Amino acid sequence: MWHITKREIYDNLNSLRFALTTVLLLALMLTNAVVHLREHPKRVQKYSDAVARYENRLAAYANESLYLLAQQGPGDLHKKPSPLRFCAEGGDSFLSGTINAGDPFVYAEDMTGVWKLSYPSMTPNLENVRPDVIKVDWGFIIGYVLSLVAFLFTFDIIASERERGTLRLMLANSIPRYTVLIGKFLGALISVSIPFTLSILMNLLVISTASNLHLNAEAWERLGVIFFIAILYMSLFLALGVLVSARVRQSAVSLVVLLLVWVTLVIFMPNTLASMTGEFSPSMLSGEFWKRYRQFHQELDEKYGDRVWSDKSDTKTLTARSEYFAEHAALDERLNEDRLSLQIDQFQHARFITRVSPVTIVQHLLESFAGTGFERHLQFVENTQRYARQFREFVVDTDREDPKSLHLIGIREGMSLKPVSPEAVPKFKDTLSLSKDFNTRAMELLLLTLFVMVLLSGAYLAFVRVEV
């Protein structure tokens, strides 16, 4: 078997396709690294500027009074850029990087409600009139280019030997067919892995030489997993190539079949299927949302009526006002959250269907291990929600410590007006954990492995039954 593998590798190393693949992959990976070196410091700078602004704003309010903190809230919360963004860009330009926790409703010049969490409903990409393209990240290189390359290396793996008649010669020796098949498969796997590994190493070399980008041990761990996923994904396409090559008489026909499969599987299936399910599952029109919004607010206003706005400042009015403010903010938040979860459901639904295409699986996997993309966005949303609760609890607890306060949150007359030490105020920290990713992604990894197994055994069956 080892002989077959070796022969296969030698054959490939001298071929035109090997040279072209090496050049192509190297060019792509180097561009990816250079672009990352150019863009990433800017992103980090932007993030740290934003965090500094957030902290300054928080400290300014904290130094003023607890009341202002309770009214204005923590402000814009920012998503931390992932250092592994070069692995998977994850459609970050379509996902908002900030969630606003502030922006209290202003009823009148001297009457302001309390802060709420609000998720941007608009695409941040609305201003963009540039031609839209797929960013060249590892996801693109692995998902699109590597799969194509895998097909180009395997389409003639058996068909051409049959055409030349060397297959008959080989099988005349006393080698079992599965040995031939596995030998050839391994040969192809190693010959594609060589340029791929080379280009990845070049990419990482360029990225790690930069002094301002520091990849820690965890990042390297993740990169290792990503490499493993890439190899698994590559074997999937190699196995498919071997399968078709074993079934088809002519190598040219085999390539035609493979290319058409590739175009359907990689380019069209993920997007068309997603759009299809996206169209057929419900979503909320923005007009509908505002209708609901107005209706609920009217109900709320009717419930409290004018007693909230009377000029008297007795405890009853103030309590009612405090409750009204809190309910108003909670209602806004709930409506926003409802819409968000509807959108997320619709998106998840569409994404679930696209899992039949391996390229989507691999891109999900890459995104979650690189800490970008939609899952990451959900984590970020979750983090902000947790932080919002924490912040509210902090305000209530601190207010409780002040004996002079009436404990009416959001009302000047009813709250502690003492300044708070800025250090004591909880700060928003955006985190993500690998273990959590792994749990959610284990299913997809298994699915990918299953695909490879099925295709390999399919290739074996096809090859065993074939007449030479």
Add this chain to the structure above:
Amino acid sequence: MLKTLIGRELLDNLMTFRFAAAVFITLLLVVANTVVLLKDYEQRLTAYTTAVQESHEELREEKTYSGYGGALIVHRPPNPLSIFNLGLDKQVGNKIEVYHAFVPTIWDAEKHGADNPFLNLFTSIDIVLVFQGVLSLLALIFAYDALAGERERGTLRLVLTHPIQRGYILFAKYISAMLCLLVPLLISLLLSIILLTTSTKVALNTDDFLRIGGIVLTSLLYVSLFYLIGLCISAITRRTSTALMLCMFVWGVLVLVYPNLILTAVEITPKPDAKISVYNQIKQTWEEFEREKKQFIRNDAVLSRPSRGGEDMDAGFGLEGVEYTFWKDEDKPSILLYFHQTGLYAGKIKAESEPQVPHVQNYYNFYNRETVNIVERTWLVRKPALEAIYVQPANLGRMLLRFSPVGLYDAATEAWAGTDLKGIQDFFSTVQRHRRAVVDYFYDKKIFESRQWFAADKGTVDWDTLPQFSFQRSDTGINAKRALPDMLLLLTMNVILFMVILLIFIKSEV
């Protein structure tokens, strides 16, 4: 003789597996995507009609003229040809406010309708994209063994023993392959048009069919270019397997890698400081205006009385009967939008304030006219700055894409469909004209200085005589003019490549 050659080639091509596979795949993808796109278009159209209806009603609820800000909204209808090439039709905003205090542009627009921002993570596949990927691949698959295969089999030598010119052979091969490639192209297009006509919501007129014709023509040029690329490779290489391999790499680079690589690699960002200075300039102009306004109120003997508002001189001018005062402003440095407007709403002005009313009217006359002037002045700096920030980088990006036939094809079909930047800008210039018409109407009818501007008690507002907004997509001639440069480039590349192949083929030994 030529006929025989074409006939033979045609038969050769038609009877192959690749032809059957090609037709099948193209049909499948085009039909599946047309269904999706059609559904999407219908949804967008429904969202559009509801939004138009809502805006219409919303405007009629306003009792004073000054309330039209935020209520006079126009919507961009979805383009039915976006099914062929989506372009920017879905990406940019389609809901825009008409207001005298700013000039509406693409960047000020928002979106009505089902706006699930997450769904933008999926690429929308339009018919042109299917052709772009699949037909180019098919053209190469048809071409790779056209010459190399015959040479390998030795039939080329046989054919050349006949007294035929080599150019004829090449020409026959080209014609027959193009005929074969036309089959999937036309059948799938026909099917998608049939699907479109079954939908009651899509109304295609004669002009649209002309535009579709333009798209077909461009597709032909594009497919032919890829066939010639394949033929060229086939003429150079000795063996079919090498030709096939080279073809696939060329396809991968031209269609898949180059467009994505070049726009990732080249950084096209305008200078940020220029943007900031323009924004500051605009803001300054408005702040100056604010001071002028205060000065105007101070000069007015009635309005400036301290009892009538004090510090907040423009709040309500102490008019008895003012229900609320409002301000309407926008401050978006990223799109250089800044304006600030104040107003008041009076349901019923009480008799004791009546002498004050002419003064308030006079004030609004000054304020509104001056606002229009300020907007015109700031527009002079905002327009070129927006061009520099958004349009130029976009055009540069499209320019870079043109180095691949894919970019040319995309640009040309976008221009035919009217979903390119220029087509979208047509809509926004119509909106800008509409704003001008509304402002002129306000001037003519003396609405800026009327009592109805802020008070709802005497005389009702008449929204029905307001200039109506209507948008017509540009003429087919204009579409053609926009598409022509790219189509000519495609044609030139076709001709040059054909010449090159002819030269190579004539010189080559069999």
